Amino acid sequence: MPAQPSDAAERARVDEIRADFARFARDYANLPLYRAICLGLADDSEAAALLLDAQPGQARPVLLLAALHDLVLRRPDLPAARWYASVVGPEGVASGDPWPDVRATIRANRDDLRRTIATRRTQTNEVNRAVYVAVGLALASRDVPSRPALLVELGASAGLLLAVDRYRVELHRRGVALVVGDPASPVVCHGEDRSPGPLPDLALPRIIGRVGLDLAPVDLGDETAVRWLEACLWPDVPGRVERFRAALAMVRADPPTLRAGDMVDDLAATVEQALARTGSSDGSAGHLLVFSSWALTYVRRERRAELAARLAQVAGSFAAVSWVTAEPLGCVPGLPVPKAGALAADSTVLGARRWRHGREVPAEVWGTCHPHGEWIALGRAALGGIR
Ligand SMILES: C[S@@+](CC[C@H](N)C(=O)[O-])C[C@H]1O[C@@H](n2cnc3c(N)ncnc32)[C@H](O)[C@@H]1O
Numbered sequence: 001m002p003a004q005p006s007d008a009a010e011r012a013r014v015d016e017i018r019a020d021f022a023r024f025a026r027d028y029a030n031l032p033l034y035r036a037i038c039l040g041l042a043d044d045s046e047a048a049a050l051l052l053d054a055q056p057g058q059a060r061p062v063l064l065l066a067a068l069h070d071l072v073l074r075r076p077d078l079p080a081a082r083w084y085a086s087v088v089g090p091e092g093v094a095s096g097d098p099w100p101d102v103r104a105t106i107r108a109n110r111d112d113l114r115r116t117i118a119t120r121r122t123q124t125n126e127v128n129r130a131v132y133v134a135v136g137l138a139l140a141s142r143d144v145p146s147r148p149a150l151l152v153e154l155g156a157s158a159g160l161l162l163a164v165d166r167y168r169v170e171l172h173r174r175g176v177a178l179v180v181g182d183p184a185s186p187v188v189c190h191g192e193d194r195s196p197g198p199l200p201d202l203a204l205p206r207i208i209g210r211v212g213l214d215l216a217p218v219d220l221g222d223e224t225a226v227r228w229l230e231a232c233l234w235p236d237v238p239g240r241v242e243r244f245r246a247a248l249a250m251v252r253a254d255p256p257t258l259r260a261g262d263m264v265d266d267l268a269a270t271v272e273q274a275l276a277r278t279g280s281s282d283g284s285a286g287h288l289l290v291f292s293s294w295a296l297t298y299v300r301r302e303r304r305a306e307l308a309a310r311l312a313q314v315a316g317s318f319a320a321v322s323w324v325t326a327e328p329l330g331c332v333p334g335l336p337v338p339k340a341g342a343l344a345a346d347s348t349v350l351g352a353r354r355w356r357h358g359r360e361v362p363a364e365v366w367g368t369c370h371p372h373g374e375w376i377a378l379g380r381a382a383l384g385g386i387r
Contacts, residue, residue, distance in 0.1 A: 010052065017048045017059060024061040033083055033098055033236045034065060040099035047106045053118040060122070062232070067116040068102070070231035071109055080105035086235040122232045123218065125157035127247040128240070129293050131191035131373030132326050132350050133161050134169040134180045137289060138202040139366055140322035140352045147287040147320055149205040150274050151256075154263040154307075155295020156212025158220055158229055160247045162256040163187075165204045167247065171376065180204060187246045194377040195367065205287060210256035211274040213266055214295075217258040220251060263295070264303050267310045283318040291324040294348070294371065297331045305333045308353060315355035322354045326369065336365045338383035343368055349383075350376070 018041065025038035038061060041048050050067075051059040072081040081087045083098035094101075106113065141149065153162050170177040170190040178193070180202050193199060218225050226248065233240050257277060259270055275283050290311065296304055308323070315321040325332045326348050335351045343349075351365035367378035 010049075011045075013052060014045050014049045017051050018042045018045065021048060021061050031234060031236045033093075034234060036098045037065065037068070037102050040103060044103065047103065050106070050110065050113055050117055053114050055118070055121065058121050062122050063117060063120070064113070065234075066122055066228070066232045067113045067120070068106070069233075069235060070116055070228055071105070071112060073227055073231055075109075078105045078109070084235045086230070086233075086241040090238070120228060123157060123216070123229055124232060124294070125160045125218065125229055125244075126294075126372050127160050127167070127187065127243050128189045128191070128373040129161055129326070129371075130164045130167050130169050130181070130189040131171070132348065132369040132376055133164045133291060133293055133324075134167075134189075134204060135171075135202055135369075135376060135378070136291060136324040136326060136350050136352065136366070137164065138180060138204050139200070139364075140289060140324050140354065141203075141205040141287060142200070143356070144287050144320045145203060145205060147205065147285065148208040149287045149289040150271075150278060150283065151207050151210045152270060152274050152288065152290045153210075153212045154267070154290060154292040155298070156214045156217060156256075156258060158218035158226070158248075158251075159210070159212040159256040159258050160244075160251055161291075161293060162210040162212055163247065163251045165207055166250060171199065171202075178202070185250075187243060187250055189243065189373060191370065191373045192375040194375050194382070195379050196377070196381040197379050199378060205289070207289075208286070209274050209278045211270055211277065212256055212258045213261055213263055213270045214258065215260070215262060217260055219258070220248065220255050263292070263299065264307045264310065267307065268314060271314050286318055287320040287322065288314065288318045289322050289324070291326070293326040294328075296325060296327045304331070308333055311353070312355065312360065315360070316358040318355075320354070320356055322352050324350075324352045326350050335363050338365060338368070343384065346371055350378075 021038040022042035025035045029035055051064050072084050072087050076087050079101035082094045085093050165181050167181050167187040167189050168185040169180040171193040173193040218229055311323050329349050334353055347368045348371050350367050353363045354361050367382050369376040
């Protein structure tokens with residue numbers, strides 16, 4: 001009997017999913033665990049089909065990988081757990097081929113994985129992005145170094161980047177590290193400085209308040225939500241999970257205010273709330289330091305311009321307003337655009353729009369960086385010129 005059309009469509013969809021896993025294994029061949037799992041899934045229709053239950057637009061390899069990671073974080077007794085550095089520690093990871101254990105774990109926990117896949121979306125709050133956030137905030141404050149800064153993050157997730165000044169941020173160049181932030185911090189972020197010229201002075205301003213705005217903020221008191229955030233990290237990137245856990249411990253003890261809302265519609269109310277938190281309703285002496293990192297890119301293009309207009313509206317209430325952005329190429333309206341072709345496709349462009357005493361000053365693009373802060377390159381030469 002010929003297959004039902006829906007069966008044929010489903011099989012074709014599973015074939016696409018398997019091809020996505022094969023591509024992931026090729027693209028991330030340097031990740032031993034995730035490469036082996038993805039090669040296994042590329043060859044296992046039954047396991048790959050779990051992604052059919054994902055919400056629309058979410059059936060990506062990273063969702064199944066995160067669901068599995070979440071499962072072993074909850075159930076360290078499962079056979080797959082011994083392959084995860086996040087569960088057994090980097091020294092305890094088994095050697096050989098993880099796929100037989102992972103396949104057995106998937107088969108025995110299909111319903112559990114299906115539930116996670118059907119209800120979750122991947123979520124990030126990458127602590128090492130503090131490398132470029134620290135640089136951006138320091139550069140935006142250069143002309144107003146002594147004004148106390150009120151920090152507002154748009155698309156803050158769990159708000160871990162709002163503690164940027166409490167981390168030790170190291171910028172490495174030829175064996176020497178320039179340190180920004182708190183040198184004694186247990187949270188260490190690092191990136192390579194690939195700037196063609198010397199770095200400018202990078203001093204962070206004094207921060208007097210921190211508020212994060214997100215469509216779906218992650219409550220640091222919610223164990224399940226925090227575990228999911230951790231599960232979305234890739235366990236075989238050395239140091240990434242450890243850094244996340246250290247930041248979590250620090251930020252939980254003194255968390256920023258997180259607000260649920262849209263970064264365009266709720267911007268003004270968030271700024272007001274941030275100001276009220278400082279015990280003042282008057283920002284005329286302060287620096288409103290707004291930043292977004294890999295968040296504006298999720299907002300529709302026409303809404304992005306509206307965000308800039310709303311910032312211009314609040315600019316009249318502060319001595320200084322800066323909007324520091326670390327977003328993909330061409331994402332931020334009003335920012336000069338580096339010459340096409342000069343940058344890697346996944347480059348993050350660091351720049352800012354700024355208002356001083358209510359008037360906008362020329363926008364600046366400072367450089368480019370790795371999307372997780374693994375390197376940074378400042379200066380026009382690093383951008384290949386401006387269009
Ligand atoms: C990729 S995460 C980046 C999180 C964090 N900025 C970082 O760099 O680690 C993007 C975040 O933006 C949030 N987001 C997307 N659209 C938004 C909007 N219109 N308003 C507020 N937050 C939004 C998402 O919920 C998510 O937490």
